[in-house]
Amino acid sequence: AQGDQRSNILQAPRVTMFDGQQASITDNVSRPFVTSLIPVVADFAVAQQPVIVVLNEGTTLNVQATCSPDKRFVRLTLNPSFTQIDRVDTFTFEGTRTTRSNSRRTGTNILNPQGTVNDSEDDQETVVTGTTVQQPSLAQTNISTTVNVPDGGTILLGGIKRMREGRVERGVPILSKIPYVNRLFKNTAIGRETSTLMMTVTPRIIIQEEEEIKYGVNP
Numbered sequence: 023a024q025g026d027q028r029s030n031i032l033q034a035p036r037v038t039m040f041d042g043q044q045a046s047i048t049d050n051v052s053r054p055f056v057t058s059l060i061p062v063v064a065d066f067a068v069a070q071q072p073v074i075v076v077l078n079e080g081t082t083l084n085v086q087a088t089c090s091p092d093k094r095f096v097r098l099t100l101n102p103s104f105t106q107i108d109r110v111d112t113f114t115f116e117g118t119r120t121t122r123s124n125s126r127r128t129g130t131n132i133l134n135p136q137g138t139v140n141d142s143e144d145d146q147e148t149v150v151t152g153t154t155v156q157q158p159s160l161a162q163t164n165i166s167t168t169v170n171v172p173d174g175g176t177i178l179l180g181g182i183k184r185m186r187e188g189r190v191e192r193g194v195p196i197l198s199k200i201p202y203v204n205r206l207f208k209n210t211a212i213g214r215e216t217s218t219l220m221m222t223v224t225p226r227i228i229i230q231e232e233e234e235i236k237y238g239v240n241p
Contacts, residue, residue, distance in 0.1 A: 038228070041089050050080035053107065055156040059115070070115075070153055077158060079107050081219075089227055090170075096225040099168045104182060104219065108161040116152045171225055179221040186215040 039045045058073040084101040163182060171177050191198075193208025233239075 037085075039087060042086070044084065044086040047083045047085075048080070050078040050082065050105075052076050052078055053158075055110070055158050056154065057157065058155060059153055072153065077107065077160065079105055081105075083221070085223065087225055093173070093227055093229065095170050095172055096227065097168065097170050098177065098223060098225060099166075100177075100179065100223065101164070101166050102179060102221060103165075104163040106161045106184070108159045111157040111159070112154050113157070114152050114154045121147070171223075173225065173227045176222050176224045179223070180219075182219040184217050188213045 033049065035047050035049075037045045037047060054074050054076050056072045057075045060071040060073060062069045062071050082103045082105075084103075086099040088097040089095075090097070161184075165179065165182075167179075169177055190211045190213075191208060192211075193204065197206075198204045198208040
């Protein structure tokens with residue numbers, strides 16, 4: 023079987039700033055992780071307090087705009103940052119271990135070594151409690167550039183492409199290891215995930231006097 027799934031996500035945020043001011047646009051998703059444990063000791067008891075760290079995953083754009091003296095060009099200083107959680111490693115620390123017995127009637131008389139008859143059966147169940155600690159790895163890409171763009175012009179930031187590939191093989195034991203014959207007894211699946219990010223920035227100069235005349239506002 024073969025499938026192709028594509029999705030396009032379009033965002034168009036707008037921000038207004040003064041000449042020379044710096045602005046920031048953030049589109050992040052916050053994900054909490056338990057990264058460590060703090061032992062808490064009380065009277066006749068010991069507990070573990072988890073330490074939760076929140077990491078942001080997404081896109082952040084810092085921009086600073088400066089108009090030219092003739093109001094025809096805009097000098098843009100762009101600093102986009104792209105953060106993605108690559109993988110999460112987990113470690114489980116074993117806590118308490120409790121063994122409990124579950125007795126149930128079987129309806130069969132069993133002669134035990136003491137010579138008594140018992141028609142019940144004991145099932146021992148071990149319950150283990152623990153705490154899992156997560157260690158996330160971040161993949162971050164930063165870009166810094168300064169350009170001059172005419173009023174109403176557009177600058178394109180591209181070339182940011184990420185690709186993941188996974189391979190899974192399943193087959194019959196032993197037979198799937200025999201050369202040439204293994205093609206009949208195994209199944210191979212390959213998955214690829216590609217993401218491409220493109221960003222366009224369009225500056226427009228707003229002159230207060232012209233806007234007042236445009237909308238009929240008397241100064």
